Amino acid sequence: MTNNPVKPTACKLLDIMPQTQTEWTFRVKNNLPIKHGQFMQLSLPKVGEAPISISGFGDGYVDFTIRKVGKVTDGLFSLKKGDNIFIRGCYGNGWPTEQFKNKTVVIIAGGTGVSPVKSLVNMLCEHSNYARNIYLILGFKNSHSILFADELKKWQTASHFHVIYTLDDENYPGFKKGLVTDFIKEIPFASFDNEYECIIVGPPIMMKFVGMGLLMNKVPEKKIWMSFERKMSCGIGKCGHCRIDETYVCLDGPVFNYTIGKKLID
Amino acid sequence: MKHAQTYQLTVNEMNEFLEQLSKKYDIYAPVRISCGGRYAKDDSIIYQPINTYQEIEFHERSTYPLKEVLTPITQTLFYFTEDEFKESKSPQKDVLIFGRACDINSIKIQDQIYLQNGGIEDYFYKRIRDKIKFILMDCPEQFEGCFCCSVGANKTDMQSLAVSDNNGSAYVGIYDSDFNNYFAKYSAVDHEIQTPLENELKVDYPVIDNLDLANKLKEHPMWKEFDARCIGCGSCTVSCSTCTCFETTDIVYTQNAHIGERRRTCSSCMVDGFDKVAGGQSFRKKTSEKYRYKILHKVYGYNARFHTGPMCVGCGRCSARCPELISYPATLNKLSQAIKEIKGGVQHD
Ligand SMILES: Cc1cc2nc3c(=O)[nH]c(=O)nc-3n(C[C@H](O)[C@H](O)[C@H](O)COP(=O)(O)OP(=O)(O)OC[C@H]3O[C@@H](n4cnc5c(N)ncnc54)[C@H](O)[C@@H]3O)c2cc1C
Ligand code: SF4
Ligand code: SF4
Ligand code: FES
Numbered sequence: 001m002t003n004n005p006v007k008p009t010a011c012k013l014l015d016i017m018p019q020t021q022t023e024w025t026f027r028v029k030n031n032l033p034i035k036h037g038q039f040m041q042l043s044l045p046k047v048g049e050a051p052i053s054i055s056g057f058g059d060g061y062v063d064f065t066i067r068k069v070g071k072v073t074d075g076l077f078s079l080k081k082g083d084n085i086f087i088r089g090c091y092g093n094g095w096p097t098e099q100f101k102n103k104t105v106v107i108i109a110g111g112t113g114v115s116p117v118k119s120l121v122n123m124l125c126e127h128s129n130y131a132r133n134i135y136l137i138l139g140f141k142n143s144h145s146i147l148f149a150d151e152l153k154k155w156q157t158a159s160h161f162h163v164i165y166t167l168d169d170e171n172y173p174g175f176k177k178g179l180v181t182d183f184i185k186e187i188p189f190a191s192f193d194n195e196y197e198c199i200i201v202g203p204p205i206m207m208k209f210v211g212m213g214l215l216m217n218k219v220p221e222k223k224i225w226m227s228f229e230r231k232m233s234c235g236i237g238k239c240g241h242c243r244i245d246e247t248y249v250c251l252d253g254p255v256f257n258y259t260i261g262k263k264l265i266d
Numbered sequence: 267m268k269h270a271q272t273y274q275l276t277v278n279e280m281n282e283f284l285e286q287l288s289k290k291y292d293i294y295a296p297v298r299i300s301c302g303g304r305y306a307k308d309d310s311i312i313y314q315p316i317n318t319y320q321e322i323e324f325h326e327r328s329t330y331p332l333k334e335v336l337t338p339i340t341q342t343l344f345y346f347t348e349d350e351f352k353e354s355k356s357p358q359k360d361v362l363i364f365g366r367a368c369d370i371n372s373i374k375i376q377d378q379i380y381l382q383n384g385g386i387e388d389y390f391y392k393r394i395r396d397k398i399k400f401i402l403m404d405c406p407e408q409f410e411g412c413f414c415c416s417v418g419a420n421k422t423d424m425q426s427l428a429v430s431d432n433n434g435s436a437y438v439g440i441y442d443s444d445f446n447n448y449f450a451k452y453s454a455v456d457h458e459i460q461t462p463l464e465n466e467l468k469v470d471y472p473v474i475d476n477l478d479l480a481n482k483l484k485e486h487p488m489w490k491e492f493d494a495r496c497i498g499c500g501s502c503t504v505s506c507s508t509c510t511c512f513e514t515t516d517i518v519y520t521q522n523a524h525i526g527e528r529r530r531t532c533s534s535c536m537v538d539g540f541d542k543v544a545g546g547q548s549f550r551k552k553t554s555e556k557y558r559y560k561i562l563h564k565v566y567g568y569n570a571r572f573h574t575g576p577m578c579v580g581c582g583r584c585s586a587r588c589p590e591l592i593s594y595p596a597t598l599n600k601l602s603q604a605i606k607e608i609k610g611g612v613q614h615d
Contacts, residue, residue: 004389006514010349045346046518046526069544084349204547230549231541233514237384239533240511241540245480245562246570251384265481266541266549266559 005236008043008086013079014061019147022068023112024077025055028085030062036097036120037227037255040064040089041235044075051232051250053116054090062087065115065147091235092254095120095199096225104192105131108180108210110139110202114147116227116254117201122151125158132160132195135187139166139180139202146175180206184213201227211258224258230266270428270439272459273452280319280436283448287362288317291399294335295364296328297321304589313363322364324431327409331507331583332369333376335361336394337532339504343390343514344528351528353389360397364429367461368412368579370400371419372507375579378572379510390530399442402428404459408466411582413595416469419579420462428459469595471576472602474566479608483562486604489554495590498553500534502584502594503560508577511535535560561597 015027039053042064050072056063068077079085097120105124109117124131136155140146146167156163156174164183167175176183180202189196198219200210207226214224230249233239242249244264256264275283287293297314304310311328313335314321344351373395380391402425405412414420426442439459440446474480503509513533518526533540536556541549550556568577584594 004353005386006389007344007353008351043351045348045351045528046516046524048516049514067544086351203545229543231543233512236386236388238380238386238388238510238512239514240379240535241533243563243567245477245567248384263477263481265484266555 006041006088006234008041008049008088010084011087013081013083013085015081016079019065019149020145023065023145023147024068025063025065026076026079026085027061027063028087029060030057030087031060032062032090034062034090034119035094036123037094037116038090038092039116039235039254040087040091041232042066042072042076043086043088044072045086047075048072049233050076051091051235053227055115055118056122057119063119065112065118067112089235091250093252095227095255097123100124100131100197102132102195104133104135104196106135106137106187106189106196106198108137108184108198108200108202110180110206111141111145112147113202113206113227114138117199118148118151120199121155125155125161128158128160134158134161136161136163137166137180137183137187138163139168139206140175141168142170143167143172143175179209181209181213184210184217187217189217189219196223198224199226200224204229211262221258221262226256226258226261227254228256228261228264229254270441270459271446271449271454272437272439272457273449274432274435274437274455274457275452276435277319279452280438283438284317284319286448290360291362292357292359293317293362293364295322295401298323298326316364319436322403322431324403325407327412327582327586328369329583329587330505331372331581332363332365333372333507333510335363336373336376336391336398337380337510337512337530339532341390341530342527343530346516346526346528348524354527356393357397360399361394362399362401362426364401364403366403366405366581367422368414368419368581369507370402370422370424371414372579372581373398373400373424374574375508375568375577376510378568378574382572399426400424401426402439402459402461404428404430405462406430408462409582409586411467411585411593411595412462413465413467413469413580413582414462415465415580416467416471417576417578417580419581420465422461430457430459465580467582467595469580469598470602471578472565472598472605474562474570474605477570479605480562480566480570482608483601483604484558486608488600488604489558492554492557492592493552495592496536496553496557497590498536498538498556499589500536501587501589502592503534503536504532505583505587507579507581507583508564509534511540535563557597561594561601565598565601 012029017025055065230242342354380388428439430437
């Protein structure tokens with residue numbers, strides 16, 4: 001009995017890349033296999049643990065994009081390059097990437113919700129033959145809360161990408177003013193020959209309205225995928241915090257098909 | 267229960283037996299703590315290590331459940347330094363626990379979560395669970411609010427031994443040949459130790475066989491009264507034999523030290539903050555929503571996931587502990603009624 005699934009291991013903090021004042025990307029040494037859309041538990045001894053989505057990964061590293069909101073996340077913001085960060089995982093099912101092969105992929109994400117889908121978008125960008133094409137609607141509050149500015153530019157110029165970037169309440173170059181929901185009607189669903197899948201990530205209220213918007217555009221429920229965020233402590237189906245009826249978000253999610261997600265009533 | 271070889275021992279002989287056992291085992295049993303209860307002059311009965319037979323409380327339901335031997339209210343998981351997390355020490359000896367049929371059955375439910383769910387074994391649970399054997403206590407006098415028979419928790423075959431207290435002596439039944447040699451010097455008696463066959467309280471435990479019905483029940487007006495009645499204290503879940511939820515927290519010994527420990531603490535879906543996420547958002551704000559969530563887990567969610575029946579062994583502790591005198595069986599009856607209404611097409615607005 002050597003394997004302890006809740007024991008964190010110390011990993012080197014390779015780099016810190018501020019995105020906004022309160023959202024920084026932490027690059028951490030890692031060699032574990034990862035699926036797009038999974039998360040890990042980050043620990044700061046003395047302070048505690050927090051579940052954080054994997055916003056990117058590559059040879060020998062994993063990225064977390066973290067918003068400073070409380071005890072653990074404040075503590076993480078005081079770390080320096082070369083310090084140790086404690087991690088365990090990966091957890092969760094991740095995106096059903098296989099399902100996206102040769103189809104049109106519609107991705108609608110808001111705010112920090114871009115994090116859990118970012119590595120997938122990058123993969124779809126780099127492997128232009130993986131999916132047929134990509135429609136991407138990303139929304140942020142204002143120009144100060146824009147995340148992943150470099151990547152946004154890269155995606156905008158990819159020939160198989162159609163992007164709309166929005167800011168809730170500000171006119172700003174490269175961005176349309178309005179909520180992501182306002183632009184769903186610009187996606188030509190009828191031209192996709194039924195060969196498409198949709199992804200929604202963001203705060204619960206945004207996911208609710210985007211879901212409704214997609215259904216109004218006659219998108220079948222089974223083509224919609226969402227990533228849920230619930231309170232989590234263990235990440236391994238023991239602590240009970242993330243449970244909704246017979247579903248454990250940490251084990252069975254965080255990604256759910258709409259047909260299942262719509263029935264998850266807390 | 268399969269008929270076991272049974273012996274009759276005096277109290278002194280029982281104490282000798284326990285002393286011999288204690289070389290190999292830590293022995294736990296419900297013990298009365300004088301004035302340890304909620305109110306002044308109120309006793310509480312909790313699971314504790316024992317040395318002698320007389321310490322065991324046979325005649326009253328324990329205030330807190332057997333699960334506390336496996337998952338204490340607070341438990342140190344790790345000691346940490348700047349660069350390492352180290353597991354707390356494993357229990358050294360094997361463990362013997364005195365428990366009633368419902369108490370022993372409750373551990374099947376704990377096992378389901380801690381060892382089975384998601385195909386992941388919890389290290390801290392497993393390391394003590396593997397060491398445990400049970401000593402079944404019979405229940406000649408049942409307690410107010412017991413309904414083990416309604417949920418099939420009145421029988422068990424998980425015991426290694428069974429003990430029946432008989433005023434100054436004890437019957438001991440042997441179910442596990444590991445214990446045979448302790449009894450070589452005694453001759454068997456013709457006595458069968460029985461667990462309850464019937465309770466005074468009978469509960470028609472509701473059955474919710476699909477998520478759509480569970481979701482309709484969430485809208486039912488039956489929960490509303492609990493906004494006024496339930497204070498969300500969590501006493502019902504802390505005392506529940508089958509609830510498992512916990513919190514994980516770090517503590518430091520002194521302000522500037524880089525050493526400390528990570529602890530696991532019993533938690534409850536009934537208290538504020540259990541479901542609170544970044545931004546302060548909660549999913550179940552009202553007490554009625556919390557209570558509904560708890561009840562539907564016991565009746566629906568657990569069984570829908572594991573298909574092993576209710577998440578309840580009918581021990582009656584939740585009702586006994588509720589400071590607001592909320593009766594869990596009464597809630598179950600209302601729920602059965604609500605299910606009938608929904609299945610019969612009654613509308614509520
Ligand atoms: C699957 C998943 C993926 C996530 N991905 C990211 C991400 O990529 N980037 C990011 O910045 N945040 C992410 N979060 C949210 C992040 O976990 C919380 O912001 C973090 O736990 C807050 O911890 P804290 O100690 O800093 O805050 P605290 O001081 O504990 O509290 C601040 C707020 O965070 C809430 N909170 C505390 N613990 C949790 C928890 N375990 N889960 C959710 N909320 C909690 C508190 O209730 C409070 O409202 C994710 C959460 C989940 C469940
Ligand atoms: S719900 Fe009540 S009766 Fe059932 S196991 Fe828990 S405390 Fe005992
Ligand atoms: S013990 Fe009673 S008052 Fe307290 S949370 Fe449980 S049902 Fe509510
Ligand atoms: S986070 Fe603990 S059960 Fe899901």
